[in-house]
Amino acid sequence: MKKWRIIKPPMTSEVKKILRVMKILSFFLLVFSLHLSAGVNAQRSKVNLNVKNASVVEVLEAIENQCDYRFVYSSDMIDIGRTVTINSRQEEVTTLLDEVLRGSEFVYRIQDDFIIFLPKENNETIINDQQVQITVKGVVTDSNGEPIPGANVFEQANRMNGVITGIDGSYSIEVSSGESALTFSFIGFNTQTIQVANRTNINITLVEESTGLDEVVVVGYGTQKKANLTGAVESVMPEGLQSRPLTNTSAALQGQVAGAFISQTSGQPGNDDAQILIRGIGTFGNSKPLVIIDGMVGDLADVNPKDLENISILKDAASTAIYGNRASNGVILITTKKGKSGQMKVDYKGYAGVQQVTEMPDVLKGVEYLELRAQAEANSNNGQYPTWYNEEYMYNYRNNVDPMMYPTNYDWISDTFRSAAIYDNHVNISGGSDNLLYSVSVGYLNQDGIVDGNDTKKLTIRSNFTSYFLKDKLRLDLNLSGYDQTTNDVVAGMDNAIYNVYVAPSTVRKYIPTVGYTGYGSNWAAKEEGGYRQTQSTPINIRMAASLEVLKGLKIDASYNLYSSSNELEIWNPSLTFYSLQDNGQLQKGTPTQASLENYRETSLTKMTDSQINYSTKIGESVDLNALAGFEARELSYKQYSMSRANFPVNVPSMGIGDPATQKNGSSAYEGSWLSYYGRLNLNILNKYMLEATVRRDGSSRFEDKWGTFPSASIGWRVSEESFLESVDWLANLKLRASWGQLGNEAIGDYYAASNRMNSDLTYNFNNTLYSAAAITRLADRSTTWETSEQLNMGFDIGVIKNKITATFDYFVKTNKDILMQLPVSGTLGLSEAPFVNAAAMENRGVEMMATYVGKYKALDIKASVTASSTKNEITDLGGQDFIIFDNNLIWEVGKPFNSFYGFKTEGLYRSQADIDNHLNTEIGNAYAGMVAQPGDIKFADLNGDGVITADDRTLLGKPYPDWVFSSNLDLGWRNWDLGLFFQGVFGVNSLNQGMITAPFHGGAAATGAWYRNAWSEDNPDSNIQRLYSEPNRFNIVSDYYMEDASYLRLKNVTLGYTIPKRLLEGIGVSHVRVYGNIQNALTWTKMRYGFDPEKPSTTTNTLQYPQTRIFSMGVNVKF
CATH class of the missing domain: 2.60.40.1120 (Carboxypeptidase-like, regulatory domain)
Known part of the structure; x- marks a missing residue:
């Protein structure tokens, strides 16, 4: 039985310093808070107030924010919806209250720190x-x-x-x-x-x-009360996420939504967006959900996490059908912060932190590495040790003769991955009057990578303006947003850098001061000589919208959206000279490399117009009706250019001085257009019975048959509102829901249906002379059409004890048909690639559960939530084929999960020659791929029993997507303190960790895991670690020997915060101050044995990835 390991933070000097500061700050704040009452007694009684047609509630909130009084009133005692207009400076609270209550039937009384509202005395x-x-x-x-x-x-x-x-x-x-x-x-x-x-x-x-049921939830093209929802919709309120050191919005959603598998695939700055799957893999192609930001199609990278106001996740077909062909993988609706009537408010949020690798494997070093490597070479050469393995050579390492030339305790992993700083600042300014509301925010992220040479700087800007005219019947909105991000990387790219880290032997340093860089350190040598790999991204989003109330209940909405994106990549690789360490211990100078400059640029422009008419009315006393109809038009244009030159005479990155003979240019472009009509009808009968029907008709330029129609319907029954449950006091809410719908998917790439693919870089022989040639390599199939997704959803919502405890449950069946795939074609056609056709099908079945508790224990405020979801994926059709194998390690097979791992089962190791003879038919062959089996080798299972290990013995080994996804949030508040704990985990998932480090001396001399010191040998015959070899083919055979249970439970986030009492902020113009400390990726429990972080890309079959990071940070939130 495998044991769970705990991945803890390494206690480096940087971490110790941060933790020490956090402890001191926490102790100071605790003592500080316990002694507040001893020195602060004065009341602030004068405030500034400038409001127009504001409700009494908004006025009281504004007064409370500036003084030490608290208001006590009940909604049935005072007309809290009444509006007033006040403009005053340094006015007494009592004077303002007289103005607020003028002409009303209420008075107030001051008692200590409270102001009590009471009705006037009745005669x-x-x-x-x-x-x-x-x-x-x-x-x-x-x-x-x-x-x-x-x-x-x-x-x-x-x-x-x-x-x-x-x-x-x-x-x-x-x-x-x-x-x-x-x-x-x-x-x-x-x-x-x-x-x-x-x-x-x-x-x-x-x-x-009873609370929660009147909460308004954002849905497609509108809002609904939570109590009236009939689809599978979850709303995320971002307040609890603001104190986390989040670099992107995708990471903010992790663990917040049942049914969403969200995995942080990398810790690399500028490339750390999470993988998001809503209700599993939906297609063989793109399974990303549709993202709508303030009504505009966008990307999660477009919005700063601190600008979030509300996030809604639409999961079932009934909720997503209003978005048609783009919504088959779910929809994420984001609303950003808007201005509110009242005086200007300034909100600052910032943090600073240190990043470190969560976990990396331990590797062999120095003498131990050399001795085991020599043994591996001897095992591969009939016991013959290599010539470099001699006393003179080993003496230099054993006796530390020259630590630079012959390092004894050096490994590339420790030398490459460093502690790195991260800083984030964000300012929001908001306010407004009756006629104009505004919210403007600016954010700046500066994040260094844990690999030297990698960093990102991102400036985000967002502004939302709203104006009202014609007695608030006409509303105009203007939303402007964008960001400017610069990301630097090592010259050859991060994959190459990490490959060099893992392939480099521990006996060669990256840099030798008296000599220079070795070949494995090429990326850092290029950086020292001015080399760079820089990406510049600048998207801009403009949205203009108008809403006009024509008659009571009748409203017309229209919007125009413009989204422009520009991305540029430039790579300068200067001429360099490297040194390599020979087996005899001597350094050999290499040939200077050729300098090169590459430039890639892509631009895209999306234009979208959207118009709706919305009608709401009440039929009699029992039926509420809402009808929506609209259309959407969208067009996209994309262009890409590339150019490069090499053989620069000097190390100056100017394209003009490169050798013209090496010049390469390229370009590509595509465009598309879409037109859609949609409608929705909502009926709410007696606040008990809900019905919703939606239909959308989409037209796409990607298909010959351009139009598709996608309907959906859903029903809901609020059982708790029935008379037969009136006496059940503990039941606050019980609602049953069911929905069905069809959606299309056209995310198949451009011109698949319309054009053939041609290769113009070919040659042919005629009369013994080679001539340039071109050939069609893939034929178009004009019958290509929509992929279709059909989904059935059933669920219920329940709330008990006045909705202190709530729970949601959903069961769904999602069937995807007509999935695009490539079927085999006859070789006589001369095609190197088959056309795409609608041939495959897939099914997902799953359950989703979420439970929350909001309550109090004495002075302790408690908010807790738990989510769990399970999705079973199965391929149901492959166009008549039973299976397709990819890259020798992944398989698509009917009846099995998508992208399953494929290879050999193993039965431990061969313990002796007799064990080999009893397992294999040595007359036919005694090994796989022509290699003779030896004691200590992996024992592959002979599944078909023919006595030979062949490809026919391969089978399904595991799956890259989890059976269960789990998360838990616990937020505690005591006086001015708050503590947040966020746990996240996945269960029933596999990882194939085969490659560098896990296979010994991969390629002959690569870094090797430290566990191989206990490898099988004649002196260690009971070991379960395979025999050492220097032949890479011995370890390239995909098997479950390298398959791991990648389940894990992670304490993803810990936050401890303290809010300074308002009394201490008197007279300095500050209304709120909160300071906090945070640890991200604090602890991890996992069964993975090789020392890699279990949170990784789903189908990664090697170890070459940018590691996850643990972040220690401290931050502050100040409001003015």
Whole structure:
């Protein structure tokens, strides 16, 4: 049985310093918070206020933000929807409240730090002073028995006679007589009235109001109340994500949504977007979900995580069908922050941190490496040791003669992967009046890579403006956004750099001060000589929208979107000279390389216009109807250019001085257009029965038959609203849902249907002379059409104990048909590539579960959530074929998961020659691929029992996508402290870690895992680690020997924060300050044995990837 390993942070000097600072800061803040009451008593009573037609609630919030008073009122006691206009500077709170309540039926009373709102005294209930008064005392608590400070207690017949509870929930009030009644109220709790009945002690428990069902959720082309949703939609509120050191929005979604497999595939700056699959793999091609940002199709990289206002994930066909052919893989709807009426607010968020590798394998070094490498070569050469393995050569390493030339404790991994800094700053300015709202934000990310030469700098800008005209009947929106990102990489690319790190022997340094760079250090040598690989990305998004309320319930919306993107890559590789260490220990100078300059540029422009008409009305007293109809037109143009020259006379990156004879130029372009019509009908009957129907008709220039129609329907039943459940007090909500729908998928690339593919770089022989030639290598198939996705979804939502505990469950079946694939064609056609045809099919079945708890224990606020989802993927058709094998290690097979790992099963190691003879038919052959089996070799299973190991013995080994995806969030609040823990994990997934490091001396001399010191040998016959060889073919055979259980559970994020009390911010113009410390990728539990991070690209079959990073950071949030 494999044991779970725990991947812990390495206690390097940098980490120790950060943790020490975090401990000191936490201790200081704790002591600070416990002594606040000793030195702060003064009340701030003057505020600045400038609002127009603002609601009473908004005014009270604005006043609270500037003073130390807290308001106590109940929604059934005051008209909180009433609007007022006030413009004042340094005005007393009491003066402003007089203005707010002018003409109303309410007054206020100040008691300590509270301002209580009460109805004016009714003349019919004036108390006779001669009546006998009694004093009533008691305690007000919540359902957990915890006291409620600040609760409102007043006499029902005389609401001017009232008090509020103290910090322990106690109260004392004189009432007019023993026949009076007391009313108890507090925000978030149901108001209760109790008859005094001559009692002098009355304790009461207030019951929390039911919450959550009135929450508004963003859906396609609109919003709906959460209670009325009939599809599978999840909403993510980003407040809890703001304190994490997130470099991109895709990572922010990880663990927040049931049914979404989100994996951080790399820690590389500028290339760290997560892989996102909603309800599994949906096609053989692109399975990315559609992303809509403020109504415009975009990319998650386009939006700064700190600009997020709301995220909705649409998962089933009924929810996504309104977006038609682009939505078969799910939809992510993002709403960014908008301005609110009131004075200008400034919100700053920033953090600084240090990044480190989460985990890397330990490798053999120095003498141990050389001795085992010599043994491997001897095993491959009938016991003959290599000539370099002699006393003189080994003496230099054993005795540390020259640490630079003969390193004894050097490895490339430790020398290459470093600690790296990360800084992020973000400022948002927002505010507005009745007629104009604005929100403008600027963010700047500066992230160094853990590999020297890799970094990214990203400037993001976003501005949202909203104007109102014609008594708010006309609304105009202008959204401007974009970013400028510069990413630097090593000259040959990060894959090459990491390859060199893993292939380089530990006996050769990257750099020898007295000599120079060795060949394995070419990327860093190029950097020292001015070489670079720089990518510049500059997308710009402009959206203009108008909304006009023509009649009551009738609204027309229109928008125009422009998305422009420019990307440029330039690579300068200067002329360099490297040295290599020979087997005799001598350095040999190489031939200077040829300098080269490459430039690639691509631009794209998307134009989209969208118009809708929306009608809402009520039919009688029982039916709410909403109808939507619209159309969308979109066009895209793309261009790409490339140029390069080599053989530069000097190391100057100017294209003009390169050798013209080496010049290469290229270009490509494509364009497309789409037209769509869509409609949706919603019916809500008695707030119990919901029906929704959607249809979309899409036209695409990618197909000969351009049009497709995609319908959907869903129903919902709020069982908890039925009369037969009225007596079930603990049940706050129970809703059953079901949906069905069809979607198209046209993400198949451009011109697959319309054009043949031609290769013009060919030659042919005529009369013994070679001539240039061109040939068609792939024929077009004009019958190519939409891939079709059909989905059935059933689920329920439940809430109990006033919705303190809520849960959601969904079961779905998703069938994808007419998937594009290439079928074999006759060789007589002379084609090197088969055409794409609609031939394959795939099915996903799964369940999704999410549970949340929001409550309180004494002074501790608790919010917890758990998500779990499972998706079973199966290929159901391959155009009549049973299976297709790819790259000798992946297989598509009918009845099996997509992209399954394929190879040989193993049965341990051969322990002796007798073991080999009993397993194989030595008369036919005793090994695979012409290699003679030896004791200590891997024992491949002979599945067909013919006594020979052949390709026919291969079988399914594992799958790259997990059976279960799990996450858990726990947020705790105590006084001014907050603690957040985020766990994430996957279970039932495999990883094929075959290649560098895991195979000994790969290619002859590569870095080798330290576990091979315990490899099988005649002196160590009980080892389960294979015999050492220097022949790479011995270790290139794909088998489950290198297959690992890649399940893991990760403490993805830990955040500890403290909010400075407002009293301490008096007079400095600051309304809010929060400081925090954070650790990302803090701990990992996994069974993987080779020392690699388990969170990696799904089908990666080797170890050549940029590692995940652990980030220690400290940050601050300041509001002005």
